[in-house]
Amino acid sequence: xxxxxxxxxxxxLLIVLASAGLPSPRSSAQxxxxxxxxxxxxxxxxxxxxxxxxxxVAVLNLIKSEKADAVLHSGDLEYTDNPTAWENQINGVLGAxxxxxxxxxxxxxxxxxxxxxxxxxxxxxxxxxGITWSGDLGVQSSFHYKGLFFVLTAPGIGSGFDAxxxxxxxxxxxxxxxxxxxxxSWHKNQKLMQVGxxxxxxxxxxxxxxxxxxxxIATAHEHSYSRTHLLSSIVNQTVAGTSNTLNVTRGNSxxxxxxxxGHSLRAQSLSGPWWATISALTCLAGDPVCQPTNNPGAxxxxxxxxxxxxxxxxxxxxxxxxxxxxxxxISNVELPVINSLSSTNTEAGGSGFALSVFGENFGNNAxxxxxxxxxxxxxxxxxxxxxxxxxxxxxxxGTAVVTVSSAGGNSNGVTFTINPKLILxxxxxxxxxxxxxxxxxxxxxxNGNNFVSGSxxxxxxxxxxxTMISAQQLTATISSADVASTGTVSITVSNPDxxxxxxxxxxxxxxxxxxxEPNSDRAIALDSVMLLRDPFAISSPLSLAQDxxxxxxxxxxxLVLMPGDLVSSVFAEAEDSQHxxxxxxxxxxxxxxxxxxxxxIVIRLPDPVGTANALWLRIQYRGTVSNKVMFSLR
Numbered sequence: 001x002x003x004x005x006x007x008x009x010x011x012x013l014l015i016v017l018a019s020a021g022l023p024s025p026r027s028s029a030q031x032x033x034x035x036x037x038x039x040x041x042x043x044x045x046x047x048x049x050x051x052x053x054x055x056x057v058a059v060l061n062l063i064k065s066e067k068a069d070a071v072l073h074s075g076d077l078e079y080t081d082n083p084t085a086w087e088n089q090i091n092g093v094l095g096a097x098x099x100x101x102x103x104x105x106x107x108x109x110x111x112x113x114x115x116x117x118x119x120x121x122x123x124x125x126x127x128x129x130g131i132t133w134s135g136d137l138g139v140q141s142s143f144h145y146k147g148l149f150f151v152l153t154a155p156g157i158g159s160g161f162d163a164x165x166x167x168x169x170x171x172x173x174x175x176x177x178x179x180x181x182x183x184x185s186w187h188k189n190q191k192l193m194q195v196g197x198x199x200x201x202x203x204x205x206x207x208x209x210x211x212x213x214x215x216x217i218a219t220a221h222e223h224s225y226s227r228t229h230l231l232s233s234i235v236n237q238t239v240a241g242t243s244n245t246l247n248v249t250r251g252n253s254x255x256x257x258x259x260x261x262g263h264s265l266r267a268q269s270l271s272g273p274w275w276a277t278i279s280a281l282t283c284l285a286g287d288p289v290c291q292p293t294n295n296p297g298a299x300x301x302x303x304x305x306x307x308x309x310x311x312x313x314x315x316x317x318x319x320x321x322x323x324x325x326x327x328x329x330i331s332n333v334e335l336p337v338i339n340s341l342s343s344t345n346t347e348a349g350g351s352g353f354a355l356s357v358f359g360e361n362f363g364n365n366a367x368x369x370x371x372x373x374x375x376x377x378x379x380x381x382x383x384x385x386x387x388x389x390x391x392x393x394x395x396x397x398g399t400a401v402v403t404v405s406s407a408g409g410n411s412n413g414v415t416f417t418i419n420p421k422l423i424l425x426x427x428x429x430x431x432x433x434x435x436x437x438x439x440x441x442x443x444x445x446x447n448g449n450n451f452v453s454g455s456x457x458x459x460x461x462x463x464x465x466x467t468m469i470s471a472q473q474l475t476a477t478i479s480s481a482d483v484a485s486t487g488t489v490s491i492t493v494s495n496p497d498x499x500x501x502x503x504x505x506x507x508x509x510x511x512x513x514x515x516x517e518p519n520s521d522r523a524i525a526l527d528s529v530m531l532l533r534d535p536f537a538i539s540s541p542l543s544l545a546q547d548x549x550x551x552x553x554x555x556x557x558x559l560v561l562m563p564g565d566l567v568s569s570v571f572a573e574a575e576d577s578q579h580x581x582x583x584x585x586x587x588x589x590x591x592x593x594x595x596x597x598x599x600x601i602v603i604r605l606p607d608p609v610g611t612a613n614a615l616w617l618r619i620q621y622r623g624t625v626s627n628k629v630m631f632s633l634r
Contacts, residue, residue, distance in 0.1 A: 038147030038181060038304045043067065046299040047261035048074040048105070048187065048220020052085055055296050056262030058319040060093035063298055066317065070145060071098070074220040075105025075187025077118055079263060083111050087121045097128055099145060102138045103152045105187040105220070109159040112138075140166065142173045148303065149179035151215065156188035156201040167205030174213030178363050178382065180310050180334050181303055182215040192237060194222035194257050195270045195278050195290075207234040207255065214248050214333030216301075217255035223266040224280040225299065225316050227256040227325060237274040244276075245328040254329075260296040260318070277325040279316065295319045301329075310335065334361045336404040336411040345417040348397040357385040357404060359411065366406040370416075374405075394418050425450045425493040425500040434506035437486045446474045446493060448500070458492045458499070483507050512619065512626040514601075515555045523617065523629035526553045528602055535613070535634035538605050550605045551587065552631065559599045559621060561589060571620045572603050575628075576612040584617065609633065 045068040050056045056078075063071060071094070078086045090100055102122045104112055112118050119138055126133060126143075135141035139161050142151045151173045153166035170184055188201040198221060210217050211234050232240040232252050240252045248254070260279070268280040271287050279297075283290035297318030305313050315326040342356035357368055360383055368377045368387035376388040385404065393400065397420045404411040431445040444464075446457055449472055457466045457476035464476040474493065482489075486509045490502035515524040525534060528551035529542055540550045561569065572584035588602035601619060609615065616628045 037309055040304045040307070042146045042148070042303045043069050044148070044183075044301045044303070045071045046074070046218050046256070046258045046301065047071065048257075049076040049223050049259040049263045050078060050086075050261035051076075051263030052078045052080065052082070052089055053262065055319075056089065057093060059260075059262045059296050059298055060090065062317065062319050064093055066298075066300055068300060069099065070101060072101045072103075072150065072183065072185055072218060073261070074103045074185045074218050074258065076107045076220065076261075076263070077102065077105065079107050081111040083116055083118045083121055086118065096125070099129055099131070100125055101143075101145070101150060101152070101185075103185045103187055104138050104154050104157055104161055106157055109157065109161060112161070135169075140169055142177075144179065146303075147179060147181065147309075149173075149177050149182045151182065151184045151210075153184070153186045153206060155186050155203055155206045167203070167209045170206055170215075171209040171213065174209070174215060178334055178361065180331050181312070182213060182333065183218055184210040184213075184215040185218040187219065188221050189219055189257065192270070192272060192274075193219070193228075193234070193255055195224055195226045195268045195275070195280060196222040196266050197269050198222050204235040211253045212251055214250040214253055214331070216248070216329070217253060219255065219257050220259040220261070222257050223259045223264050224268065224278065225256070225258055225260050225297070225324065226278045226280075227276050227316075227327070228254045228274050229276045230254050231274060237272060239274055242276070244326075245330060247330045247332055249332045256299060258299040258316070260293075261298070262296045265294065265296065276327070277316075279318075279324045291324055293318050293322070293324060295322070297324070299325075334363075334406075336361045336366055336406045338402065338404060338411050338414050341402060341414055341416065343416075344414070345419055346394055347421045348394060348418050349421050350391065350394055352388065352390040352393070355387045355389050355402070355416075356380075357387060357402065358383060359385075359404065361406070362404065363406050366404050369403045369405055369410075371400050372403070422497050423450055424498040425452075425455060425495045427491065427493060427500050427503040430491060430503055430505055433504075434508055435483050436511055437483060437507050437509060439480065439483050441480045442478055444476045444478050444491070444505075446476065446491065446503075447472060448474075448493065450495065451493065452495055454496055456494045458490075458494055459505075460489050461492070463494070511558060512621060512624045513556055513558055514617070514619065514626050514629045515557070516627075516629050521628065521630050523631045524555055525629075525631045527551070528553045535632040536605060537634055538607070538609065547604075549607070551602050552605060554601045554603070554617070554619075554629070555592075556599045556601060556626070557597055559589065559601065559619075559626075562622070565622075569621060570601070572601075572617060573620075574606055574609070574615040574617050576609060576615055578612075580612075582606040582609060582615075586619070605633075 045063040108118050123137055133141050133143035138152055139154045151170055154161045155166040174182055189198050190200050190202055229239045230241040230246045230252050232238045246254055265281040267282040268284050268290050271284055275289055278290040279293050283292050295318035299316045301312055301314045303312045305311050310331040312329045316324045338359040340358045362382050362385050367374045368385055378386045380386055398418050400416045401413040402416050403413045427448040429447045451471050451474055456463045457474055467475045486507050489505040491505050492502050493500045536550050539548050567586055567589045570586045570589050572586050574582045574584050584606050585604045587604055592598040592600055614632045616630050618628045619626045
């Protein structure tokens with residue numbers, strides 16, 4: 001019975017400790033797979049709302065004549081639930097092996113699934129082309145094509161296609177990929193992300209997660225063409241820039257509606273200062289960015305132009321040959337960024353060393369450059385590189401500019417300083433090197449070299465009263481306030497010529513600790529018989545002892561009885577809110593079975609506590625006093 005009680009105590013304790021946020025094992029660094037670079041001048045056609053008939057065929061012929069490499073169709077393939085007719089229309093103009101990517105639209109729901117559904121035709125095409133994908137193709141899926149990363153989702157689409165987590169899917173897919181270009185596509189819109197009569201149907205989270213990930217946002221649904229300026233918030237339509245060269249980053253992007261795929265054209269009904277350009281059947285009077293058109297068309301994006309992998313040129317062209325919009329996009333999404341270096345300076349004439357570079361968007365081909373010259377580089381993770389800096393690199397005083405080069409371009413530069421060689425103090429040891437929190441004031445002895453008159457011991461950068469014993473030894477006065485709380489302190493020595501490197505002094509927790517709840521002084525304590533948490537009754541409802549007093553179990557990880565010591569060697573006392581102190585009987589001290597690192601302490605609640613509703617307990621062993629812990633009574 002006792003063993004079972006101890007086991008149940010242990011289970012309860014481990015659950016409470018887990019809730020305290022103990023660290024979990026860290027996962028190992030993941031291998032970063034750099035995607036194939038986008039070939040020069042890859043052209044993608046973006047359309048939606050196509051239908052069957054001459055206008056739809058005219059748009060397909062436009063795509064063919066513009067020599068597009070692929071099509072991204074953002075929903076509403078045709079409006080008669082006839083996937084075979086739609087497939088034949090595509091094949092008749094572009095061919096059965098033309099790369100054609102599809103996002104489900106609301107008019108595609110009924111004929112999407114099945115052996116002859118829209119999705120199966122797209123799957124067959126992907127398989128013929130050898131394009132692999134993950135997820136439910138066209139509904140919630142992602143894939144790469146010629147270095148471009150496509151994320152396709154279905155927010156707002158009924159019949160069970162919208163799983164309600166499209167925003168999370170977009171966030172996770174973009175976070176796990178390091179392509180220079182990412183394109184997020186879905187069919188439906190929010191009211192303010194189109195210029196017709198559509199209402200809020202997609203939800204803002206998908207727009208915001210795509211923007212945060214630096215993706216181009218491709219939609220349709222409304223039968224017109226519209227493109228926003230560069231936005232730093234889509235839900236608030238916050239314009240980050242009105243230039244026709246859009247610098248896309250993680251946090252700044254743009255959205256477009258390309259819904260003139262051939263079914264019909266609609267009039268403009270809405271506008272706003274966040275729109276860069278609009279093309280509709282008719283325009284609102286006085287809208288400076290709207291152009292009327294009677295013809296369907298497609299938006300074309302040409303990626304890796306002018307020999308720059310992160311540059312693209314977009315243009316919208318209708319079937320009459322008229323270009324209604326053109327703009328340039330620079331993708332700085334995966335541009336490497338240096339946030340910091342493991343060191344930003346060293347002395348001239350020193351030995352070579354490994355320099356850690358911390359930042360973002362590091363891939364397999366990332367190279368650390370030292371004054372524009374490559375240095376041997378090892379990829380640690382997407383946020384860390386290690387470069388070998390030779391002794392020759394730091395032979396003379398001066399500065400060097402550290403950058404990172406990758407497929408996305410070159411990073412910002414960080415200055416590394418090579419200082420003239422100085423003779424600085426050094427620390428070889430501390431006596432003592434640690435004390436318990438709450439200790440009294442003491443004298444710290446610092447051993448080392450190059451100590452001179454005027455050398456000062458510093459405690460976390462603050463001077464302390466210092467006495468020079470010799471060129472190899474100093475003493476400093478450390479106050480009780482300096483060691484009142486646990487933690488680590490950097491001990492340095494300051495000379496007129498400079499400051500030594502730091503040596504760590506540890507302020508350890510009290511060497512006797514009772515477990516408490518996270519961020520609280522409330523004890524982790526159990527009734528020793530009923531295994532219940534406080535509040536505890538003074539009298540036990542179970543007559544297991546003649547005194548009928550309640551026994552309470554507390555836990556510690558660092559109470560270990562020395563050989564020959566008995567439970568009587570451990571003392572306890574309780575204090576109520578009026579600061580009345582009561583002696584407490586310790587009845588048992590021992591290890592929790594099978595868990596040698598855990599000790600349980602069983603105490604008997606004191607008789608004369610009166611009407612106290614809470615007590616503070618602490619224990620003492622061999623002159624060491626534990627922390628105070630609180631438990632409640634009833």
